Amino acid sequence: MSAHDLLMRRALKLAENSFYISDPNPRVGCVIARDGAIIAEGWTQRAGEAHAEIHALQKIDFTCVDADIYVSLEPCSHIGRTGPCVDAIISARPSRVFIAMRDPNPVVNGVGIQKLRSAGIEVVENVCAVESACLNPGFIRRMNGGRPYVRAKIAATLDGKTATQNGKSQWITGHDARADVHKWRARSSVMLTGIGTLLADNPRLNARLDADALQPDKVIVDSKLRTPQTARIFDDDSRVVVATTTQENRNGSLSAEVINCGDGPRVNLDRLVDWFTKQNYNEVFVEAGNILTGAFLEKGLIDELIIYLAPQVMGDVGRGMFGIEGITSLDQVRKFEFSDIRRIGADVRLICVPIDTGIEK
Ligand code: AOF
Numbered sequence: 269m270s271a272h273d274l275l276m277r278r279a280l281k282l283a284e285n286s287f288y289i290s291d292p293n294p295r296v297g298c299v300i301a302r303d304g305a306i307i308a309e310g311w312t313q314r315a316g317e318a319h320a321e322i323h324a325l326q327k328i329d330f331t332c333v334d335a336d337i338y339v340s341l342e343p344c345s346h347i348g349r350t351g352p353c354v355d356a357i358i359s360a361r362p363s364r365v366f367i368a369m370r371d372p373n374p375v376v377n378g379v380g381i382q383k384l385r386s387a388g389i390e391v392v393e394n395v396c397a398v399e400s401a402c403l404n405p406g407f408i409r410r411m412n413g414g415r416p417y418v419r420a421k422i423a424a425t426l427d428g429k430t431a432t433q434n435g436k437s438q439w440i441t442g443h444d445a446r447a448d449v450h451k452w453r454a455r456s457s458v459m460l461t462g463i464g465t466l467l468a469d470n471p472r473l474n475a476r477l478d479a480d481a482l483q484p485d486k487v488i489v490d491s492k493l494r495t496p497q498t499a500r501i502f503d504d505d506s507r508v509v510v511a512t513t514t515q516e517n518r519n520g521s522l523s524a525e526v527i528n529c530g531d532g533p534r535v536n537l538d539r540l541v542d543w544f545t546k547q548n549y550n551e552v553f554v555e556a557g558n559i560l561t562g563a564f565l566e567k568g569l570i571d572e573l574i575i576y577l578a579p580q581v582m583g584d585v586g587r588g589m590f591g592i593e594g595i596t597s598l599d600q601v602r603k604f605e606f607s608d609i610r611r612i613g614a615d616v617r618l619i620c621v622p623i624d625t626g627i628e629k
């Protein structure tokens with residue numbers, strides 16, 4: 269691996285500091301080095317605050333003559349909530365800028381690079397591009413005009429059971445696995461569950477972890493508008509939205525936004541996902557029961573499965589992971605591949621991505 273790759277890898281690592289704070293902006297890391305030695309580091313702050321390059325340049329008084337800048341996304345060239353990073357870079361006078369990937373945001377895409385080159389700064393593109401893209405799957409798809417990136421989490425026994433026959437499901441997995449879930453929640457723009465889980469488990473659906481983190485919005489799929497005002501999802505002040513089949517909101521008695529995604533008696537998940545897209549959500553985290561999770565799977569709306577398996581056996585009468593009609597022949601099975609397998613405390617975590625969906629990763 270070249271010295272440039274190593275410095276870009278450091279920038280990619282720094283981008284992880286933005287995981288819980290930068291939404292809806294992408295997670296970006298920046299390293300500034302002179303003769304191969306790092307002189308400043310930065311990462312994307314909250315929306316409206318410093319971008320990664322500015323966060324790094326602030327530490328060296330916005331000058332870096334003869335130095336190299338490594339940034340995991342093309343520096344922006346537009347005025348958004350903050351000013352253009354390229355202008356700050358050009359006046360800092362580095363000799364080279366190494367970029368992992370172009371910004372998919374159409375108002376930037378390539379323009380940042382062009383401006384740097386016009387100012388006489390050498391630009392090297394595509395340094396660790398794949399690794400950079402992995403940091404921002406939802407942002408990239410949204411900027412390319414697509415829907416958000418959807419993860420579904422499942423906690424199950426070794427034999428794939430998520431609840432007893434009568435729906436008891438809390439605490440199948442251990443403490444460490446549950447703590448891990450909070451990291452996924454914190455990096456998500458929105459949490460999604462169904463009314464069945466809400467009534468059975470009364471989850472808070474917030475991100476509880478020892479780090480500065482934005483709270484995800486919460487959406488409940490609740491076709492008959494049964495969400496009780498006493499539910500714990502209302503305990504903090506994050507945005508709660510109930511997706512239902514009517515606009516009525518029980519005469520305004522529920523202190524949540526109510527959206528109509530009706531399609532006859534059921535909530536239409538495609539309409540709900542369209543609504544997610546309009547909210548500029550990057551990543552959606554589904555933590556629901558087998559029926560809603562199964563419906564997402566059947567519609568091909570799941571981009572990643574996060575499955576925690578506890579070393580327990582419930583037997584064949586328990587509830588499964590996906591409440592879908594079984595298939596009759598093996599060529600109809602839904603295929604995934606494992607992208608990560610690891611032990612989390614007493615449990616195992618599997619991350620799977622669908623094969624052949626045509627979804628750009
Ligand atoms: C960068 N460095 O660290 C990030 C960038 O509204 P603003 O001003 O915060 O701009 C948001 C856009 O800037 C976002 O959509 C993406 O195109 C880019 N993000 N750019 O130079 C960064 N996070």
Ligand code: ZN
Pocket residue numbers: 319320343344345351352353354
């Ligand atoms: Zn910027």
